[in-house]
Amino acid sequence: MKSGKFWAWVVFAIGTAYFFIPLLATFEFSMRMRRGVHSFDAYQIVLGDPRFQATFMYSVIAAIFTIILGVLIVVPAAYWIRLRLPQIRPIVEFITLLPLVIPAIVIVFGYIRMYGSNSPLPFLSSDLGASALLVIGYATLALPYMYRAVDTGLRTIDVRTLTEAAQILGAGWTTIITRVILPNVLIAVLSGAFLTFAIVIGEFTMASLLNRPAFGPYLQNIGANRAYEPAALAIIAFAITWGCMSLIQILSRFAPKSANRPN
Amino acid sequence: MAARLSLEDGTGRMTDLSLSNQSIATKSAPPSEATAFRFPMQWVGVAPFFVFVLMFLIMPTLYLVLGAFQRGDGSFTLDNILQLVSDPSISNSYWVSIKISFWSAIIGAFAGLAIAIAIVRGGLPSWVRSATLTFSGVASNFAGLPLAFAFIATLGRVGIVTVLLRDIFNLNIYAMGFNFLTTWGLIVVYLFFQIPLMIVIIVPAIDGLKKEWNEAAATLGATQWQFWRMVVIPVLFPSFLGTVILLFANAFGAIATAYAFSGPQLNIVPIKLYSQINGDVLHNQQLGYAIAFGMIVITGLANVFYIWFRTRSERWLK
Numbered sequence: 001m002k003s004g005k006f007w008a009w010v011v012f013a014i015g016t017a018y019f020f021i022p023l024l025a026t027f028e029f030s031m032r033m034r035r036g037v038h039s040f041d042a043y044q045i046v047l048g049d050p051r052f053q054a055t056f057m058y059s060v061i062a063a064i065f066t067i068i069l070g071v072l073i074v075v076p077a078a079y080w081i082r083l084r085l086p087q088i089r090p091i092v093e094f095i096t097l098l099p100l101v102i103p104a105i106v107i108v109f110g111y112i113r114m115y116g117s118n119s120p121l122p123f124l125s126s127d128l129g130a131s132a133l134l135v136i137g138y139a140t141l142a143l144p145y146m147y148r149a150v151d152t153g154l155r156t157i158d159v160r161t162l163t164e165a166a167q168i169l170g171a172g173w174t175t176i177i178t179r180v181i182l183p184n185v186l187i188a189v190l191s192g193a194f195l196t197f198a199i200v201i202g203e204f205t206m207a208s209l210l211n212r213p214a215f216g217p218y219l220q221n222i223g224a225n226r227a228y229e230p231a232a233l234a235i236i237a238f239a240i241t242w243g244c245m246s247l248i249q250i251l252s253r254f255a256p257k258s259a260n261r262p263n
Numbered sequence: 264m265a266a267r268l269s270l271e272d273g274t275g276r277m278t279d280l281s282l283s284n285q286s287i288a289t290k291s292a293p294p295s296e297a298t299a300f301r302f303p304m305q306w307v308g309v310a311p312f313f314v315f316v317l318m319f320l321i322m323p324t325l326y327l328v329l330g331a332f333q334r335g336d337g338s339f340t341l342d343n344i345l346q347l348v349s350d351p352s353i354s355n356s357y358w359v360s361i362k363i364s365f366w367s368a369i370i371g372a373f374a375g376l377a378i379a380i381a382i383v384r385g386g387l388p389s390w391v392r393s394a395t396l397t398f399s400g401v402a403s404n405f406a407g408l409p410l411a412f413a414f415i416a417t418l419g420r421v422g423i424v425t426v427l428l429r430d431i432f433n434l435n436i437y438a439m440g441f442n443f444l445t446t447w448g449l450i451v452v453y454l455f456f457q458i459p460l461m462i463v464i465i466v467p468a469i470d471g472l473k474k475e476w477n478e479a480a481a482t483l484g485a486t487q488w489q490f491w492r493m494v495v496i497p498v499l500f501p502s503f504l505g506t507v508i509l510l511f512a513n514a515f516g517a518i519a520t521a522y523a524f525s526g527p528q529l530n531i532v533p534i535k536l537y538s539q540i541n542g543d544v545l546h547n548q549q550l551g552y553a554i555a556f557g558m559i560v561i562t563g564l565a566n567v568f569y570i571w572f573r574t575r576s577e578r579w580l581k
Contacts, residue, residue, distance in 0.1 A: 008385020012395075015378045015458070019402060022413050022455065025423035029416035073315050080308025088309070095316050100509070101566045102324055103516030105533050106555045109540050110323025113330070136319050143316075198404050204519035205533075209540055216519070219408040223415075223523045230412035237409035238401070245400045 023238065030231035042232040051218055059207075059215035062131070063200040066138040067193040070146040073139065075189065078150045079181050082159045096147040099140055108137055108206045130210050137206045142196040149195070153188025154181075156255070187255045191248045198244035202237050324559065330552035343553035353535065353545075357557065360515055360532040363446055367453040368510035374454065375461025376503065383469045396466060399459035406456045411523035414443065414452045443524040449531075452520060457510050464509070468502040508569040512562040532558055 033041040046052055081089050099107070111133055117125035123133040139146075162184070166176045182189070204216035219237075223230045334340045347353050382392045417424050420437060428434040442448050472495060480490040518533035527538045532554065538544045539551040 004384075005386045008381035008387050011377050011381040011385070012387060012391060015374070015381075015395075018458075019398065019455070021424060022417040025417035026413040028423050073312050077309045077312035083308075084305060085309065092309070092312070095320070097566070097570075098316075098320055100512065101559070101562050102320070103518075103533065103558055103562060105516065105518055105536055105540075106327065106558055107320065107323060109536065109551070109555055110327050111319070112540065114323050114326050136315075139315075140320050143320075195404075202407055202409060204408055204522070205537070209537070216408065219412075220519075220523060223408055223412055231416040234409040234412035234416070238405055238413075241405050242401045245397065245404070248400075249397065 026231045026234050030228060030235055033228040042228040043236075046222075046229050046232050046236070055213055055215045055218035058213055059201050059203075062135055062138065062212075062214060063197045065135045066142060066200055067196050069135060069139045070142050070192070070196060071150075071189055074143070074146045074150050074192075075182060075185070076177060078147060078154055079159065079177060082151075082154050083163060092147075096143050099143050104137075104141055104203075105205050105209070107140060108209050111137060112209065124210070131212060134206060134210050134212050134214070137210070138196075138200045138203065141203070141206075142192070142199060145195045145199070146192040149188045149192030150185060153185035153255070157181075157184045187251050190251055191255075194244040194247050194251075198241050201240060327552045327555045328559070330549060331556035333549060333552075335549060343547075343549045344556070346547075346550060347553055347557050352530065353550075353554065356530045356532050356535045357561075359446060359530055361561070363449050363453065363531065364511045364514040366446075367450045367457050367514045368507050370450065371454050371457025371510050372461050372503065372507045375458045376465055378458065379462050379465045379469055383466060395462065399462040402459035403456050403463055406517065407519035408523045410452065410455055411443075411520045414455075415524070418443070418451075444529055449521060449524075452524075453514050453517070457514065460510060460513065461506055464506045465499075465503065468499055472498060505569045508565045512565045512569075515558070515562055515565075 028038075030042050031038040031040060033039060033045075077092065081092060112124065115121050115123035115129075115133060123129040159181070162180050163176055166180045171180070202216050202219060203214070204220060207214035207216045208220065219230075219233055222233060331343050332339055332341065334342070347357070378395065381387065382395050414422075416422055418436070418441070419425065425436060428436060443452065476494050477490060480494055485493070516533060518537060521529050521531055521534060522537070525534075527534060527541075536551065536554045536558070539554065543551070545551070
């Protein structure tokens, strides 16, 4: 047992070294901009760069629309499948796994060919259309995570009884979904939302190929042309990812722990 | 499960209490008038979902798959697919991508498994476990461009670790052949998200190993080694192998990290496809479709195995 514990510490120490050396080195590197002393100059330059602000805002807004679109598509479908169509659940679960099988670059390539300016649905003929297509693409990428989060949330509540109770009180479908089901799975939806945010915020492939002024292409541009700013941006991106994951963990403490009924 | 059907129908039309099973309720033939009105209601909740995935996931993919088998004028051909194999620069890019994905998946899986076993069964304090899991959740999502920037700052030509090794230990890793643009350079970087992803997925599986199994084995006179060989490894194996395949697909589709290191020069499949989409560098529109098709086939095959092993392992972990 003693030696087992020893080896466990050894493995843990090696793992810690592999993961922390690059992070510490990046942090150190990011503060080297001013010769001879450590400073936050690189952060100041990055955060003060109007292109940083513009592209970051663009990506934040794209992420918010992605989350809204994802909720609008996933929540009614997951609810309806639990309530009425349990027989199609395997099909839907399979479909929601497809974005893990089909690489993002392939999906966006399909969009460019199918929704180009001389197609029947010319998303790409206007800026707004292209941005909409980017949000749609992001919602597709987030689909596996969003669906699983919402479905897990629905598992912990008694969908059928809640629906019947609401109907007895005279609620229509919109009321049931927005005022009964959604509040009950809100924590699950928010977990999915923060994960979506973390995935979308620095996404490069889709934004670049759709030629959108998003944060990902900006990162690429800075990475190709600057020395210290990319390190500062890496630290900022790590902090954002960390923030999203921490919020998910904090939220999970408020989530109901067990199912109220056998599944 | 579906014994209470009397009130759930929004239209109030389906009040037949004798129906005891929902699948019977939808499949049996109620009065024709009811069917005519009820059928659309049944599907209305999932309609947005299906319209969305058809328009923005399935049809765009099918479009590329069909295009891979067509000439520019729309006639059927296998030339594009054959060219994937016959053009050395394309087949080489597939080979490099498969090699990087395979080794980063295998190494990431074993390293992740070792760390997972250490934190779950190694008798370490509980904060080690929760800290590792939290960090793994973050690091598995820390990919793309920022990851490349972090490694350039660490192991780039003027990176902190490169300089330290050179000044203190007199080791010039670049003179020794290290480079991010080599297969092993990329593998070292990809491990930064592969290992944590393995930890996140495999820890629940290791938690699923019940303490009673160890006691039962010990009661039957098994040594610790026999317990591992005959109980732990067979139970974990499907879930382990399944995750290896997920890691493979994960690395195979990744593009941003490699792109940040090299721009469009590096010869891996996703970057090849990226350049083709941007500028038709292969001078054949249809060849781009074939490259995309090849990517779907490879990750698709990997995931078919993944789903298969997943269902096998879940039987044990209930």
